[in-house]
Amino acid sequence: MAVPSIAIVGSGLIGCAWAVSFARGGCSVAMYDATEGVAAAAPDHIRAMAEEMAAADLLMGETPDAVASRVRVATDLADALKGVSHVQENVPEKLEIKQAVWAELDRLAPKDAVLASSTSALLPSAFTEGLAGRHRCVVAHPINPPSLIPAVEVVPAPWTDPEVVERTAQLMERIGQKPIRMKREVDGFLMNRLQGALLQEAFRLVDQGIAAPEDVDIGIREGLAPRWAVVGPFETIDLNAPGGVRDYVARYGGMYSNMAPSQRDPADWSGTALDQIDAARRASVPLDDIPKAQARRDSRLTALMQFLRGQSRA
Amino acid sequence: MAVPSIAIVGSGLIGCAWAVSFARGGCSVAMYDATEGVAAAAPDHIRAMAEEMAAADLLMGETPDAVASRVRVATDLADALKGVSHVQENVPEKLEIKQAVWAELDRLAPKDAVLASSTSALLPSAFTEGLAGRHRCVVAHPINPPSLIPAVEVVPAPWTDPEVVERTAQLMERIGQKPIRMKREVDGFLMNRLQGALLQEAFRLVDQGIAAPEDVDIGIREGLAPRWAVVGPFETIDLNAPGGVRDYVARYGGMYSNMAPSQRDPADWSGTALDQIDAARRASVPLDDIPKAQARRDSRLTALMQFLRGQSRA
Structure with missing residues (x-):
């Protein structure tokens, strides 16, 4: 299997923890955040998290150096999304923000990339309905931080392709998470x-x-x-x-x-x-x-x- | 504080696990069971349990020998109850059995002893209402086995003296359990x-x-x-x-x-x-x-x- 290439959109605490998980699973990771300076600060946070995870033997045998080396800071959103197979979105839990960001993600990401949201509060149908690529949109909701807690809920909207749920779940397994394959969206997920x-x-x-x-x-x-x-x-x-x-x-x-x-x-x-x-x-x-x-x-x-x-x- | 003297009435798996807990807390323990041979078999079970608990450092610093030495097999119910300050009852979860056994316990146990049931399914009021000493009756419900899992629910009937709840809770703390002091009985306890x-x-x-x-x-x-x-x-x-x-x-x-x-x-x-x-x-x-x-x-x-x-x- 080719090394998956991941974009993290929203590079705060949750985004950085996701970066550690993806990188320990061998993925290459591009960090982006709309707020200036946030993505630039991410590598230091990621290294500190990776050191802690390594001390607790939670990096799947990888070193903090190897994890850090797989993470880069993108120059802009289009750069972050270039050539990726999976996008993990962690922007604020406001419907208008999600809708605006997801329109951009669907427009800019490669057509075969999966778009996944870390949202806990919003149903995937609420911000993907009008998108041309809505079949490839899904929620992948972790318990924070995902680098530490294995469970991740993979939640389809009514129009999500079941193959997208399965592909996301398999990616989660590859990076040391335990996916929960939900059969449909429901308030509060599982x-x-x-x-x-x-x-x-x-x-x-x-x-x-x-x-x-x-x-x-x-x-x-x-x-x-x-x-x-x-x-x-x-x-x-x-x-x-x-x-x-x-x-x-x-x-x-x-x-x-x-x-x-x-x-x-x-x-x-x-x-x-x-x-x-x-x-x-x-x-x-x-x-x-x-x-x-x-x-x-x-x-x-x-x-x-x-x-x-x-x-x-x- | 004087060394508490305990009677275990019903010496199957739960009774034996209670014996390990009480004995690791320094109590002297008398085992009784209405079914012939059950109490006689208890010391071997208790020793095996104590060995496992010691290996996991769960005997509060006591040795399996010290635990075993504090446990005796009673010749009959009256012998088990002689001079005890706390009775822990673990007979089958049938209302008629509990009622019959509790009438005996209240008649034979020292007047100042607390009578505690391990029941999970019956409210304390269901088998203590008609007893002369109903004020000293309480449920002390463990998660099995109590020697391993700390939480114990202390549940009063409407007529239980609050001081009996407190005394039971303090005994539980002494033997390494974590008491939950319930304010009244309710189906399923907590x-x-x-x-x-x-x-x-x-x-x-x-x-x-x-x-x-x-x-x-x-x-x-x-x-x-x-x-x-x-x-x-x-x-x-x-x-x-x-x-x-x-x-x-x-x-x-x-x-x-x-x-x-x-x-x-x-x-x-x-x-x-x-x-x-x-x-x-x-x-x-x-x-x-x-x-x-x-x-x-x-x-x-x-x-x-x-x-x-x-x-x-x-």
Whole structure:
């Protein structure tokens, strides 16, 4: 397979993390950003990220030098798009901006290139409908940063060629991501729908005075999540009954359907529930210390991903 | 603080795992089981479990010998309950059995002992209402096995003395568990309500043809769960906006409330969704290989807990 050539359009944090992923997978990467100076600053960010990833053995055996050497700063958008087979767009999450940028991408990119957006909030149909090349447009939504977290949702618009979904998914596998091949677009895609369902219940438990915010965090962090990091939710229930998932549903389905009526109504995400959660969080991490807490999360998560990737290779 | 003396009533797998937890916390433990031979077999199981926990540095610095030396097999229920301050009950999840056993526990245990059930499926009010000592009855529900997974839900019946919840929670902390102090009983307690909400959406995504079962597992296992194993769901959203959780809700609350109407109806847990999930799981793990897959999950989870406990101490 020829070395894929990639354009990163929007070279902030997400764009730089994508560049590390693509370059560790052997791709050549051109960086572009409409805001002056952003793309020029990207190589330094990419090198720093690549050093961290290398220290955690997350560069697929590549060196930071090799990763850095595959990345160049484009002189303009047309230059970035020259000869590429895949465009990864990471511009701000405003519909008008996406629509304007995507019209340009479709006009300037090689006709056989896949155009992929990192959007989490917009459906692909919202900014690709009127494009001549709308069949080659797709969402490839990562959990940030993609260089660290494997899952990427590949989401087609109604007019996306299924072969474009498959080609994008295979490119993701090549660069060390784990693609989720969605069959159609839907609000929140897959991961934010699962997170949303869980958060609704989390807010509800606090709003109804059943548990404190810290206890919800304990229940996931010290209870359910370690298992889910080893086996997903369907694998979990499949391995929790002697006869597999069908047996599990026969044994425990009644418990879940008993609680379902009290889980129908969306929880109140404002008012006293939010007050309690905010108070608990600020008692634990004052607002000024959020950057420090983020850095600690990131360094723990990097070490955890190194551990988990080593385990799944074993 | 005096060394707590514990009775384990029901000495199968869950009872033995509890024995390891209590003994690593310095407690003396008496094992009882109504089925002949079960309690007699417990010491060997407990020693084997303790060896595994020691190898993963999960015995809080204790040796398997020290753990084993703190466990004895009781001659009968009255003997098991003699002088104990906490009873941990793990009998089958049938209401009639629980009611009969709890009448005995309340009659025979010292008046100041806490009576705790490991039940996941029954509310504490269902088997404690008529007891003279119902104020000292509580649920302490672990994720199995408790020797490995820290979270334990402490759930009061309406008549449980709040001091009994607090005493149980403190005992759990002493033996290396992470207690969740629930304010009242509710179907599914806290963890199964969160798991249930997520599973409803997982079944829905498959039932509506949005994603394949494997893709749901990828989204959690390779996407959301590693982060949740480091920071819980409220911590996660708090650290995902510069102004904390209040800022997160202002930015992204709209996305979640947009998807909420399509998440109201309980999913179909039978029919074609279950067929697809079952087919995907059996293609990955044939029914006969479930024990092997469970063993692999357990050994990966043990190593992961060792890693995470080491991280959170650092």
